Amino acid sequence: MLNYALLFLIIAIIAAVFGFGGVAGTAASIAKVLFFIFLVLMVISLFSHVFKT
Template identity: 50%
Template sequence: MLKLALFFLVVSLVAGLFGFGGISSAAAGMAKILFFIGIMLFVVFLVVALVAGRSIMK
């Protein structure tokens, strides 16, 4: 997920460099969305792993 976000960030920077503003803003928006989805999934899996780890220890 974060690899895709990085890819869209690079596409946005290159498109902005060449003057394609619409494509640049769309790619930056996609990169932002994918980044936040990746962070949310990381937090969810972290909480699940902590909860599951505690139930095994008991």
């Protein structure tokens, strides 16, 4: 999941450099959403590991 977030971030940066504003904005928003999903899943996994009985 984090790999996809980083991939879309790189696509957004490359698209912004070449002047494709729409593509860069879309890729950046996808990267942001995937990153936050990754963070939520990581926290859930951490809590489940800590409170494992």
